[in-house]
Amino acid sequence: MITPALNALLSQRRSDFNVASVPIQGMIMRKLLTTFVILLLCASSAPASLTVLMWDDCDDVIVVLGVSERKDVVPFRQKLDTLRKTLYPLKEHDFIALFGKSQERPEKTYAMPVAQFREYHKSGFNLGAPNRKDHTEFYIVKDMAGLEVHYGPDGVSPSIIVFCFHTDKDFPKLTEDNLAKRLAWDEDHIKKLIPYVEKRMAEVFPWEIDQKELAKFHQADYAFDAKARLEAWIESGKRLGYTYKHKEGSNAWHWYRPNGKLARFADHGGYDDIPPIFFTWYDEDGISEVRKDSIFITDFGKSVTSNEWYRPKEKVKIRHESTSSWYWYDKNGKAIRTEWDDNGDGIPDWYLTKEDDVEGAYYRDDKEKRKPLKLEESWAINPKLIPEESRISDQPELRVPIRRKVVDKATKD
Numbered sequence: 001m002i003t004p005a006l007n008a009l010l011s012q013r014r015s016d017f018n019v020a021s022v023p024i025q026g027m028i029m030r031k032l033l034t035t036f037v038i039l040l041l042c043a044s045s046a047p048a049s050l051t052v053l054m055w056d057d058c059d060d061v062i063v064v065l066g067v068s069e070r071k072d073v074v075p076f077r078q079k080l081d082t083l084r085k086t087l088y089p090l091k092e093h094d095f096i097a098l099f100g101k102s103q104e105r106p107e108k109t110y111a112m113p114v115a116q117f118r119e120y121h122k123s124g125f126n127l128g129a130p131n132r133k134d135h136t137e138f139y140i141v142k143d144m145a146g147l148e149v150h151y152g153p154d155g156v157s158p159s160i161i162v163f164c165f166h167t168d169k170d171f172p173k174l175t176e177d178n179l180a181k182r183l184a185w186d187e188d189h190i191k192k193l194i195p196y197v198e199k200r201m202a203e204v205f206p207w208e209i210d211q212k213e214l215a216k217f218h219q220a221d222y223a224f225d226a227k228a229r230l231e232a233w234i235e236s237g238k239r240l241g242y243t244y245k246h247k248e249g250s251n252a253w254h255w256y257r258p259n260g261k262l263a264r265f266a267d268h269g270g271y272d273d274i275p276p277i278f279f280t281w282y283d284e285d286g287i288s289e290v291r292k293d294s295i296f297i298t299d300f301g302k303s304v305t306s307n308e309w310y311r312p313k314e315k316v317k318i319r320h321e322s323t324s325s326w327y328w329y330d331k332n333g334k335a336i337r338t339e340w341d342d343n344g345d346g347i348p349d350w351y352l353t354k355e356d357d358v359e360g361a362y363y364r365d366d367k368e369k370r371k372p373l374k375l376e377e378s379w380a381i382n383p384k385l386i387p388e389e390s391r392i393s394d395q396p397e398l399r400v401p402i403r404r405k406v407v408d409k410a411t412k413d
Contacts, residue, residue, distance in 0.1 A: 052160075054118050058111035058167060059174045061118055067179055068114070076115035076183065079190055083197060084161050087147075089344020092156045095139055095149060098200045102137035110146040110164035113186040114174060120160050134159075145193045165189040202407045207375065209346045213401035222395065224305065226295045230275040233264060251276070261286030281394075283312035291394065309392045319392055326380040327358070328390040336390065339373055339380050347402055348373050348380050375402065 055061065067073060087095075096102075112118070133155025139147045145165050152159035165186070174182045221236055223229040230253065237244050242255040242263050253276060255264040261284065266276035281291040294306040309318040316333025319326075325340040326348065335358040339348035351373045352358050379386050380400045392398065 050121065052120050054112070054120075054162065056112055056118065057108050058171075059114075063174050063176060064112075064114055065118060066176075067174075068118070070179070072179070072183060073115050076113060076186060076190065077117075079194070080113065080115055080163055083163075083194055086197070086201070087161055088158055090158065091342055092137070092149075092151060094204070094343050095137070095147070095158075097204050098197075099139040099141055099147065103140055105138040105146065105148065109167060111167050111171060111173075112162065112164045113190065114179070114182055115186065116163055141193065142196060144189060144196065163193070165193070199407065202405045205343070205345060206404055207345075207347055207402045208405050210401040210403040213403075217395065217398050217401075222293075224295065226277055227275045229279060229295070230266065233266065233279070237264065257284075257286070285312070288312035288315060291392075309394075318390060321380070328379060328386060330354075330387075331389050336387075337379060339378055347375075347400060348378050351378070 053061075056064065090098075132153045134151060134153055135155060136148060136150045139149065141147060143166060145163065148162040148164065149158045150160035150162075151157060166189075170185065172178055172181045172185055218224045220232040221229065223232060233253075233255065234244060237255045240263075241258055243258075245254040245256070246252070251268045253264075253266040254262065257263045262282050263286070264282065265280045267278050268276045269278055277295050279293045279295070280289055282288065283290050289308075289310050290312050291310070292308045296304045304323050306320075306322045308320045310316065311318055311331070311333075314331070314333065316331075317327070317329045319328055321327065323346065324342075324344075325338065327335055328337045330336050334354065336354040337351065338358045339351045341347055342349050349372065350370045352369060352371065356369045356371075375381055377385070378400070381402060383391070383397060383399045
C-alpha cells in the first residue's frame, strides 16, 4: 500500500527523488540501508511516527513500487511474510547464532526482491531518549542472501526484517518490461533461502514442543479451547453433583456444591467474547481461589493462556505460568524461580532463582542476572525437579513436552 506521503514523493520528478535531498548522510545512511526518514507528526496527542522509505541501490524504487501490487507479485510477498513471521520472535543473540555476527552491507551487492516492501513505519515515541536502544544490523546468509534487521527500543527484538539477495551475473535489474524475468530470478533465490533458514533453525534450535503430548495435558476440564472447556465443565459438573447456573445473555457461569458453596466460576470479563475467557476453581469454603485460568485469542488467532495456582488457606500463589513464562513460589508466596522463553518456540531459554530477585520488575532486561537454561535443568520441562512445596496437586505431571525436530532429507541436503 502506497501512503499519501509516499505518493506525494513519487509524484516528483525522478531527478528530485535522490539521496541528496535526505537529511541523513554518511555512515548513518549506510546503516539504514540508504534510507531516508520522514517525520510525520500526528494531529492528535499521540507521539510522532516515522515513515522510513528504503532507498534501493540495485533497482529503481519508482519502478518497483509501480508493480508492487501486481497479482503476480503478491504470492512472493506472502512467502517472504511467512518466513519473516518465523524470524520475528527471535532476539539479537539468536540471529547471531543463526547467521554470524553483523557485517557492513556492501554497496550494489544485495538486491531486495520485488515483493519486499520499500516503506515501513516505526514509533517516534521517546525518540533519542537514552533508554531507547534501536539499532540496525546486516547479516550475510551464506552466499545467497542478506538480512537487514531493525531492532526496536529494547535493542534486542526485531521490529523490521528486510530480505535481499546476493546479485550475480544473471541479475536482471527491474525495468518496466522484464517483471517476469526478475520474478523468476527472485523465485530462484527464495527457493534456496527458505530451506536454508529452516535447516539453520533446526541446527541452532533442535528442539520443539511435542504438540501431541501437550494436547494430553489440555483436554476436557483443562482444554485450551474456551468453548470446549465450558462444555467439559458443564458435563463434569453433573458428575460431581454440582448445581449449574447461567442466565442466557449474561457473562457469568456458576457451579455450586451440594452444600451451596461455590465450586467453579467462569466469565468473559465484560467483553463480547462468548464463551468465557476466565475459569476459576474454588476451595471448599467457596471463597478462596485454588486455580485461575485465562484464555485469550490474539489478533493473529494465537491462543494465549495464563494459569495460576494458589494455597487457599494462606491465599498465596504456588505456581503461575503463561504461554512463555513460568514461576514457582515457596509456602509463603515468595517467588523462588522463574523460567522464560524469549524466541517464541514455547521452550524456556533463561532462568533466575530467588537469589537473583525473581520478582524484580525488569528481570528479563537484566543481562547480568539472567542465566541460560539447560533443558535437563528446567522445572517446566522436568516437573520432578520442582520442590514438593511448590508442586500442584490437580496436574502434578503438567510439563512442557519437547522432542527433537524432524527435518526432511531435502532440507538437510
